[in-house]
Amino acid sequence: MTAYTLGSLLYEGKAKRVFATDQPDLVAVEYKDDATAFNALKKAQLAGKGELNCRISALLFEHLASRGVPTHYLGVQGSQWMLVRPVRVIPIEVVIRNVAAGSLCKQMPIQPGTPLEPPLLDLYYKDDAYGDPLLTEARLDVLGLVTLDQRRELEELARRVNGELLTLFDGIGLQLVDFKIELGFTAGGELVVADEISPDTCRLWDRAVTDASDRILDKDRFRQDLGGVVEAYGEVLKRVQGACPEPRIYR
Structure with a gap:
């Protein structure tokens, strides 16, 4: 029931x-x-x-x-x-990059695989019609999506998530290259992580594999027509299962 x-x-x-x-x-x-x-x-x-x-x-x-x-x-x-829980999702995608990859290397003179220290945090306006554009501080002010305090809280929470995931993935032989998350406010006004965290939203590389294509265990396998997408996601699941509490069954 x-x-x-x-x-x-x-x-x-x-x-x-x-x-x-x-x-x-x-x-x-x-x-x-x-x-x-x-x-x-x-x-x-x-x-x-x-x-x-x-x-x-x-x-x-x-x-x-x-x-x-x-x-x-x-x-x-x-x-x-x-x-x-229902949340009022903020129409901002928060992207944190620990290693240069993907679109960043097409937009800036940075070689793929370059470590980013401290991690680079970017905010994007979540709207497919506009191509999810990068948000500058001035654009954020114009759109009025969040207050200055809310932006600071949003970025602090995102960096906290990055720290926790870096430690977790490192312990199971995966490199967290970058990821995107969405955040929102509950009815009580609490800022929470929403949406999903998966190989669809994270770049994950197998630390034990040196080949630039074979090490990919995320959506880039689909983007780059590498095949083995479901198998790669299954490998991520197998490793994560050994390090995280079992999902609770909602009743």
């Missing part, structure tokens, strides 16, 4: 569907098997991807909770469903 009844579809994104429930303080998220890249210009269906991302995200949310990091996560149910 479930402790809730599924309601209407609230939002459908590239990788997830978000549903209301009969409880105002509970939202259900379904992880899809859809794979997209380049602002959804490249698409595919990868059987099992949704289940893997749901499981990995749940494990990482459990780990962050055990370290005192606030998230929207409440538990899982079934293979592709996560139950979360």
Whole structure:
């Protein structure tokens, strides 16, 4: 027996569907098997991807909770469903880069693989219609998305997440190259980590592999047509399972 009844579809994104429930303080998220890249210009269906991302995200949310990091996560149910607290998501993607890779190396004269110390934190306006543009301080002021204090809180929480994930992944032989997260406010005004944390949103390299393609265990396998996407995500899950508390079953 479930402790809730599924309601209407609230939002459908590239990788997830978000549903209301009969409880105002509970939202259900379904992880899809859809794979997209380049602002959804490249698409595919990868059987099992949704289940893997749901499981990995749940494990990482459990780990962050055990370290005192606030998230929207409440538990899982079934293979592709996560139950979360409703949040007012800030339309800002927070990207933290520990190693230069991807678009950064196309936009700046930095060689791929260059360590970034301290990690580089960038903010992007989350809107596909505008191509998720980089936000400068002046643009943030114009848009009025967050106050100065909220921005500081947002960046502090994101850096805290980075620190926790760096330690976790390093312990299981993975290098956290970069990642993006979304944050939001609960009904009580608490800033929490929302959305997901998975190989869809993180660049992860196998530290034991030197080949620049073979070491990739994230969405870049899909972007670069390397194949083995589901297998790579499965390897991440296997390692994370050994280091994180088991996902709680929502009842």
